[in-house]
Amino acid sequence: MDIREYINLCRVKRNNMSEAELARRTGQTPQNLNNKYKRNTFKVSELEKIASALDAELKIQFIDNETGEPII
Numbered sequence: 212m213d214i215r216e217y218i219n220l221c222r223v224k225r226n227n228m229s230e231a232e233l234a235r236r237t238g239q240t241p242q243n244l245n246n247k248y249k250r251n252t253f254k255v256s257e258l259e260k261i262a263s264a265l266d267a268e269l270k271i272q273f274i275d276n277e278t279g280e281p282i283i
Contacts, residue, residue, distance in 0.1 A: 214248075214251055214258075215251070218248075221265050225265050225266065228264075228265070233261065233264055233265075237257070237264050255269075
């Protein structure tokens, strides 16, 4: 699953929020958001804004393959 698919799943779970509404809530145009989807060029700060717009928290972790535990 790529980031666009994941964000879209989250949007659907959040009252079926449109891409245009998500763009508005993150302070960008729908065209700009769509371009980021196509290029898969999201900065962590942008993902944090998307999480906030979805009333969620962004967590990024590297998980050890052997233990299943976070590395840090």
